[in-house]
Amino acid sequence: MHKAIQRAPQAFVDSVKSPSHPMAKNDPGALNLAMLHHHQASAAHSMQGQIEKVTAAEPDPRIIGNLALFLSVNIMESAYGRWHAHLQGAKALIDFWRHTDLDLPGSCGFGYFNLVMADIYSTTTSPSKHLSPSTVSYHSTYLDEIDRLQIFSFDSFTPVPKEMIITAISVNIHRARATNDTLEICEGIETSASGILEYARAFSPAIWAVEAMAALAETNPSPTPNSLRDVNNLDSWTALAQSFQSATVLYLIWSIPPDERVGGTEVGTWAAARSWAYATLTTAIHDLFERRQKKGSHYKFILWSMLMAGLEAIVLSDHAELVFLCSNLRILTVDLGVSAMHEAADLLEKTWTRFENREMELELHHHWDEIFADAPLFLM
Incomplete structure (x- = not known):
């Protein structure tokens, strides 16, 4: 059921035996790397034992949490790493x-929520060939379950507002249906582009920020002055929510063929929505990184939003903004010790170089599969 876990111990042994492995070169950092791989292999052995005991009669919800933790470790190592196999294994167990x-x-x-988030946001950066009827099936189920998860967003790895998770799910379903035109329309799910845009624009980052701060104060009361809370204040929570709203609107716009973006919607023209999204997104990102100088922490959660901003900067030939984004993505890598941000910066820079001398306007809808051919995950 979970072949990636079964292969992990032998993969560790094979990697250490490889002439290119640091241990074979007496690299000073080899011991730390070997210890990391050893612990991963041990964890894989343990989880394999748990999975072998799985029965339909006695399902063990703890395994879901363990799988989510294992998946998260893989994502921290690389946005292009082995997490793909572990996510598929987790989904097989969930189906079971x-x-x-x-x-x-x-x-x-908590564990199930984070697996769901990994599936949703890995789909946003997947090529069309990875979208299938099962994509619609899983995402439809996530929509049905989202209100029962009882997970407030700041308790998760990435505090995305629920409304923006729903919007991302709807766009993923929209993309999957466009790729597989034989799929039936999903009843009760908004899949029209204009309807999705209207729902996304109706979301209020300011209202969400008030609710977030109130919920946080209730779970973590602080009668004494709290400098971190002063920096991560209402405006900071609002900027965080704004970054996800604006980035999600851009993702929606890129998912639509250019000839379908002609004319207006209930909330204005597509061109106006795109201009609004980029302006508000970059403003929010700059605000959150300015707060970093005062020990604010919300900038740590906007990897996906920064990636979307970088892609639009490339479309607009906004090189100054792209440089700002890539520089701060690498700062994120240093601050968090995670390679995905550095990989996101590399992806943006390579994409800029690829299209820098283009003679026609760049249309991301036509190049999404090319840019994300390796289906990375830029979220956690």
């Missing part, structure tokens, strides 16, 4: 249990 009495959203809460 979905027909039992186990309430996945209720019983597996």
Whole structure:
């Protein structure tokens, strides 16, 4: 069921034996790397034992949490890493249990939520060939379950507002249906581009920020002055939510063929929506990085939003903004010790170089599969 886990121990042994492995070169950092791989292999052995005992009669929700943790470690190593196989293994296990009495959203809460987030946001940066009828099936289920997850966004790895998660799911379904035109229309799910845009624009980052701060104060009361809370204030929460709203609108716009963006929608023209999204997104990102100088922490959560901003900067030939984004993505890598941000900067710079001397306007809708051929995940 989970071949990636079964292969992990032998993969560790093979990598150490390889002439290119640091241990073979007496690299000073080899011990730390070997210890990391050893712990990963040990964890894989342990999880393999848990999975081998899985039965439909006695589902164990703890395994979902363990899988989410293992997946997160892989994502921290690389946006292009082995997390693909682990996510597929987790989804196979979820399918196995979905027909039992186990309430996945209720019983597996945090772990299940993070697996769902990984699936949703890896789909946003997947080429069309990865989208299938199963994409629609999984995402439709996520929409049905999202209100039962009882996970407030700041408790997750990445505090994306629920409304923007719903919007991203809807866009993913829209893309999958466009790729597989034989799919039936999903009842109760907004899949028209104009309807998705209207829903996304109706979201209020300011209202969400008030709710976020109130919920945080309730769970973590602070009667004494708190400098971190002073920096991560209402304006900071608003900028965080704004970054996700604006980035999600850009993702929606790129998912639509250019000839379908002619004319207006209930909330204005597509061109106006695109201009608004880029302006508000870059403003929010700059604001959050300015707060970093005062120990603000919300800038740590906007990797996906920064990637979307970088792509639009390339379309607009806004090289100054692209330089700002790539520089701060690498700052994120240093601050968090995670390579995905550096990989995102590399991807943006390579994309800029590829299209720098173009003679026609860059249309990302036609190049999405090329840019994201390796289906990375830039979220956590």
